Amino acid sequence: MQRTRFGDMACSIARTLDVIGEPWSPLILRDVYVGIDRFEQIQSDLGISRKVLTERLKWLVEAGVLERRQYDTRPPRYEYLLTAKGSELVELLMVMVAWGDKWLATEAGPPVLYRHRACGEMSHVELRCSSCGGSMRAGDVEVLPGPGAAA
Amino acid sequence: MQRTRFGDMACSIARTLDVIGEPWSPLILRDVYVGIDRFEQIQSDLGISRKVLTERLKWLVEAGVLERRQYDTRPPRYEYLLTAKGSELVELLMVMVAWGDKWLATEAGPPVLYRHRACGEMSHVELRCSSCGGSMRAGDVEVLPGPGAAA
DNA sequence: GATAGCACGTTCCCTTAAGGAACGCACCGC
DNA sequence: GCGGTGCGTTCCTTAAGGGAACGTGCTATC
Numbered sequence: 622m623q624r625t626r627f628g629d630m631a632c633s634i635a636r637t638l639d640v641i642g643e644p645w646s647p648l649i650l651r652d653v654y655v656g657i658d659r660f661e662q663i664q665s666d667l668g669i670s671r672k673v674l675t676e677r678l679k680w681l682v683e684a685g686v687l688e689r690r691q692y693d694t695r696p697p698r699y700e701y702l703l704t705a706k707g708s709e710l711v712e713l714l715m716v717m718v719a720w721g722d723k724w725l726a727t728e729a730g731p732p733v734l735y736r737h738r739a740c741g742e743m744s745h746v747e748l749r750c751s752s753c754g755g756s757m758r759a760g761d762v763e764v765l766p767g768p769g770a771a772a
Numbered sequence: 773m774q775r776t777r778f779g780d781m782a783c784s785i786a787r788t789l790d791v792i793g794e795p796w797s798p799l800i801l802r803d804v805y806v807g808i809d810r811f812e813q814i815q816s817d818l819g820i821s822r823k824v825l826t827e828r829l830k831w832l833v834e835a836g837v838l839e840r841r842q843y844d845t846r847p848p849r850y851e852y853l854l855t856a857k858g859s860e861l862v863e864l865l866m867v868m869v870a871w872g873d874k875w876l877a878t879e880a881g882p883p884v885l886y887r888h889r890a891c892g893e894m895s896h897v898e899l900r901c902s903s904c905g906g907s908m909r910a911g912d913v914e915v916l917p918g919p920g921a922a923a
Numbered sequence: 924g925a926t927a928g929c930a931c932g933t934t935c936c937c938t939t940a941a942g943g944a945a946c947g948c949a950c951c952g953c
Numbered sequence: 954g955c956g957g958t959g960c961g962t963t964c965c966t967t968a969a970g971g972g973a974a975c976g977t978g979c980t981a982t983c
Contacts, residue, residue, distance in 0.1 A: 632883055697950095699960075723860070726784070739904060749898050766883075770884065846978080848930090849931080
């Protein structure tokens with residue numbers, strides 16, 4: 622399809638999309654996160670084509686987001702698990718869940734619930750400033766050029 | 773390309789991807805957010821094909837994420853702006869920025885800086901529990917089936 | 924009053940990616 | 954030997970993206 626690569630753009634959104642912006646990639650991460658972590662399992666859970674799943678897994682491993690680990694020899698069998706880099710991408714998934722739950726849920730309600738272990742409550746994520754802890758949403762920030770900005 | 777639609781899946785991640793999962797969509801939102809909000813501006817800023825930009829804008833407007841507003845008559849000229857639904861998607865972009873800044877930055881440093889208006893500091897977003905305010909990351913939650921789960 | 928230019932698309936052709944099904948292969952259990 | 958399992962790979966068809974040219978309604982300029 623001759624798609625433009627985003628990795629070279631001077632933009633962290635574009636670079637992040639280069640890693641997980643392909644179709645299916647976030648859903649693969651979700652599956653691995655919840656324990657659906659073998660090729661056959663992911664394939665049948667998502668209904669993704671085997672060819673595309675092979676490509677995506679290879680790419681995510683190369684990107685350092687997933688690790689391919691052999692869990693059995695003779696015959697060799699593999700599972701995929703999140704690296705530290707990949708685990709932090711789960712935060713992105715949690716924000717997608719919060720937005721989807723709010724704006725796209727059906728009458729049946731949200732398909733999945735999240736219980737915060739620390740407090741035991743069913744809750745969702747909120748964005749806060751890493752510096753002062755205050756709310757940090759679209760209108761709360763000022764965007765400025767950084768040191769790695771393009772010419 | 774005969775791509776599978778994600779909108780019907782019982783998963784808020786998949787449904788969110790159905791809205792902004794197409795290539796370029798998050799970058800279009802970013803542009804609109806920072807004030808690059810007209811067809812020509814977005815096209816030349818991103819280098820996206822005019823055909824695809826037309827399709828994406830139409831889709832995002834239909835999804836209620838953008839609003840198409842006429843800012844001039846004779847000849848009719850249009851600009852795009854974020855709806856409330858779209859503004860909350862900016863939070864997703866901010867998380868992508870935080871992750872990209874941390875894991876994908878070059879030696880030059882992050883391309884863009886964010887100043888939190890409330891405290892004046894250059895900062896990034898952090899995820900917290902909407903209930904207790906504690907940190908909420910990959911390991912901090914328990915995933916449970918919700919009322920809208922699939923059969 | 925023809926010409927150039929701008930903003931916003933639309934149309935056309937070519938290349939490439941996704942879907943789907945069949946095939947391959949190493950091993951295990953019967 | 955024979956079917957089953959896990960994990961891909963190959964092949965074909967269809968559809969989506971890239972790029973450039975074209976269209977349209979209007980304004981400004983020579």
